[in-house]
Amino acid sequence: MTTVIDVQGVSKNFKIHHERHQSLKERLLHPRSGTTEVFHALKGVNFSVSQGETVGIIGHNGSGKSTLLKCICGVLKPTTGEIRLRGSLAALLELGAGFQTELSGRDNVYLYGAMLGFSKKMVDGIFDEIVAFSEIEQFIDTQVKFYSSGMYVRLAFAVAVNVDPDILVVDEVLAVGDERFQAKCVERIRRFKEEGRTILLVTHNADQVRALCDRAVVLDTGDMIADGPTQESLRIFREHLLEDAVEHDSARLSETIHIDNVTSPTGSFEVRSGSALHLDVNIHSTSAYSGNFVMELFTRGGLLISRSDTQGSPVNLLPGHNVVGIDLAQLPLLDGLYDLNVGIVDHHGHTVIAWSEQAATIQVIYDGREGGIVELGASISQS
Amino acid sequence: MSDAPSQGQPHRSLDDAAVRVVSARATLPTRLKNLGARRELLLGLISSDIRIKYKNSALGIFWSMLSPAFTLAVYYMVFSFFLKNGIPNFVIYLFSGLVVWNLFQNSINAATGVIVDRAALVKKVSFPREILALSNVGAATVYFFVQLAILIIFVAVLRHAPAWHFMLILPISFLSLYLFTSALAVIMSAVNVYLRDTKHLMEVLLQLWFWLTPIVYSYENSIAPHLRRHGLSLVYFLNPVTLIVVTFQRVFYVSTVVHSTVKGGVVLNILPTWSFSKFLYLNLLLLGLSVVFFLAAEAIFGRLEGNFESEL
Numbered sequence: 222m223t224t225v226i227d228v229q230g231v232s233k234n235f236k237i238h239h240e241r242h243q244s245l246k247e248r249l250l251h252p253r254s255g256t257t258e259v260f261h262a263l264k265g266v267n268f269s270v271s272q273g274e275t276v277g278i279i280g281h282n283g284s285g286k287s288t289l290l291k292c293i294c295g296v297l298k299p300t301t302g303e304i305r306l307r308g309s310l311a312a313l314l315e316l317g318a319g320f321q322t323e324l325s326g327r328d329n330v331y332l333y334g335a336m337l338g339f340s341k342k343m344v345d346g347i348f349d350e351i352v353a354f355s356e357i358e359q360f361i362d363t364q365v366k367f368y369s370s371g372m373y374v375r376l377a378f379a380v381a382v383n384v385d386p387d388i389l390v391v392d393e394v395l396a397v398g399d400e401r402f403q404a405k406c407v408e409r410i411r412r413f414k415e416e417g418r419t420i421l422l423v424t425h426n427a428d429q430v431r432a433l434c435d436r437a438v439v440l441d442t443g444d445m446i447a448d449g450p451t452q453e454s455l456r457i458f459r460e461h462l463l464e465d466a467v468e469h470d471s472a473r474l475s476e477t478i479h480i481d482n483v484t485s486p487t488g489s490f491e492v493r494s495g496s497a498l499h500l501d502v503n504i505h506s507t508s509a510y511s512g513n514f515v516m517e518l519f520t521r522g523g524l525l526i527s528r529s530d531t532q533g534s535p536v537n538l539l540p541g542h543n544v545v546g547i548d549l550a551q552l553p554l555l556d557g558l559y560d561l562n563v564g565i566v567d568h569h570g571h572t573v574i575a576w577s578e579q580a581a582t583i584q585v586i587y588d589g590r591e592g593g594i595v596e597l598g599a600s601i602s603q604s
Numbered sequence: 605m606s607d608a609p610s611q612g613q614p615h616r617s618l619d620d621a622a623v624r625v626v627s628a629r630a631t632l633p634t635r636l637k638n639l640g641a642r643r644e645l646l647l648g649l650i651s652s653d654i655r656i657k658y659k660n661s662a663l664g665i666f667w668s669m670l671s672p673a674f675t676l677a678v679y680y681m682v683f684s685f686f687l688k689n690g691i692p693n694f695v696i697y698l699f700s701g702l703v704v705w706n707l708f709q710n711s712i713n714a715a716t717g718v719i720v721d722r723a724a725l726v727k728k729v730s731f732p733r734e735i736l737a738l739s740n741v742g743a744a745t746v747y748f749f750v751q752l753a754i755l756i757i758f759v760a761v762l763r764h765a766p767a768w769h770f771m772l773i774l775p776i777s778f779l780s781l782y783l784f785t786s787a788l789a790v791i792m793s794a795v796n797v798y799l800r801d802t803k804h805l806m807e808v809l810l811q812l813w814f815w816l817t818p819i820v821y822s823y824e825n826s827i828a829p830h831l832r833r834h835g836l837s838l839v840y841f842l843n844p845v846t847l848i849v850v851t852f853q854r855v856f857y858v859s860t861v862v863h864s865t866v867k868g869g870v871v872l873n874i875l876p877t878w879s880f881s882k883f884l885y886l887n888l889l890l891l892g893l894s895v896v897f898f899l900a901a902e903a904i905f906g907r908l909e910g911n912f913e914s915e916l
Binding site: 223235236237238246272292293294295296297298299300301302303304305306307312314318319321323324328331332335336337338340341 | 617619622623624625626627628629641642644645647648649652655656659660724725727728729730731801909910911913914
């Protein structure tokens with residue numbers, strides 16, 4: 222496949238002025254005052270994306286993911302390194318930043334299109350589609366300054382997704398408009414994916430990455446710490462977060478508690494749909510700790526089936542070997558592989574003490590005729 | 605969707621698509637190529653600039669003619685009735701110079717602050733940033749052509765025959781004006797990001813600059829003899845706007861030597877008595893210098909733009 226985004230050794234430094242002297246007088250009076258600190262937002266990031274891939278960029282706040290995205294979009298220039306791009310790119314970041322509020326929606330569609338690099342002729346061809354998608358037909362000739370914030374963002378989103386880009390860059394903007402419009406946006410992104418376009422999704426929402434991406438890149442304070450299949454990257458992301466948590470963990474609890482593995486008394490992780498499943502989570506602890514137990518169950522496709530509340534169920538760990546049992550009385554799942562994540566968090570649910578991503582994979586065998594994930598066992602009757 | 609593939613169909617192959625490179629320092633040819641590729645955006649920004657400026661005003665675009673007309677009227681009255689300079693047909697002399705000056709001044713005044721004013725856009729959307737400054741020059745150029753049309757009507761109505769054979773130099777002169785103005789606008793817009801005083805400083809400097817340019821007075825009739833005596837004629841023409849203004853005056857006002865309307869018909873030297881070839885030569889020289897200046901401005905802008913995000 223053709224490489225459409227090639228990020229080669231990209232670093233980005235920002236100068237942070239502690240004392241700003243921007244007027245001539247101040248600069249003349251204080252030529253050397255104020256310190257300038259260099260902040261390394263990205264440190265030599267390398268990765269490439271082939272055509273048709275959907276890649277997630279994950280990292281927590283301050284990890285540099287937005288900086289990387291802005292570099293890819295060309296809003297920022299990398300300090301060193303370069304990014305090579307093939308094809309047109311539309312970015313769903315900071316929607317509507319290019320709008321001129323004094324102009325009408327119609328004028329802004331053309332202006333915004335031009336900013337994204339699309340010609341007037343191209344925008345002409347899809348104008349009706351843009352307006353229909355944004356659902357603001359009756360206000361299209363109204364000045365944008367009279368738009369509600371929802372209308373504003375919807376129009377911008379409509380332009381960005383309808384201009385037929387080869388690469389779509391999405392930066393946590395899926396929280397646009399009401400729920401129905403959000404669903405429409407996600408639907409649009411899925412269609413992009415099916416059409417074989419390249420999508421770059423930046424988020425700190427692991428569920429979104431799991432649901433949409435084939436691959437994920439993990440950033441941490443400017444370093445790229447993982448680049449691989451979504452499951453694998455998410456595991457590294459979670460575990461890395463755990464390492465970071467150590468710094469906030471004054472009692473150094475995470476060093477003392479470790480989830481060894483998950484075992485099944487029968488030795489098998491195969492289970493028939495509708496029957497009971499018992500799993501033992503083996504935890505090693507060097508000190509006594511009382512916290513909460515959390516579990517998540519995912520489909521192979523990355524869909525979250527169930528997550529116990531972050532508050533979890535209380536467990537009291539004793540020094541030495543501990544076994545926490547999980548009982549699933551009647552597993553209502555259909556045929557397939559399901560991944561289990563387990564972890565221990567503190568009582569407030571703020572700090573993760575121990576975490577094991579993909580601690581076990583459960584294979585469910587189902588003989589019935591229902592399709593999907595869950596056996597509802599619906600009975601149909603006619604009166 | 606007219607040219608997008610329908611659902612499920614594979615998207616077009618990008619094997620042959622051009623590669624764009626985002627890196628710290630784009631070379632000058634790359635910068636110019638990127639700039640050229642975004643003509644549509646430049647035109648879009650120019651038209652939105654013009655529309656926004658006169659939006660919600662009752663007279664709309666007419667203001668672009670009315671306000672220079674008032675300036676013209678004020679200078680005309682001052683120098684024809686109160687401080688009589690004795691230049692016959694002074695309104696045409698004045699108008700030919702003002703047309704040029706308005707383009708220059710409006711461009712620089714608008715462009716100097718444009719990157720700071722539109723920081724939100726600069727920090728969020730990717731496009732060659734100097735297009736913002738160039739769009740201000742573009743809008744001023746549109747007003748320039750409107751005013752030029754009025755000047756031509758003026759000349760026709762007053763049955764004042766222009767110097768037809770000098771017309772050939774006019775496009776060269778205009779091109780120099782456009783490039784020089786663009787270059788200065790691009791540089792100032794970037795400098796203003798680092799030193800916010802630039803905007804205010806330029807406003808003051810432009811006033812001084814106006815009086816250093818022979819628009820409301822005649823160069824030949826004022827300081828030229830003094831400079832010539834010391835062999836410093838060149839100094840005055842270090843101001844590139846002067847040559848352009850003088851060329852426009854030569855074309856539309858025509859006469860180089862006139863009889864004063866006051867002081868009982870004293871002979872006045874109004875414009876340089878250069879031949880056509882000297883005008884052509886000087887204008888071509890200025891055009892060459894303006895091209896170099898514009899390229900330099902692009903290079904300087906490229907240097908300065910790298911740190912915009914830390915300053916905006």
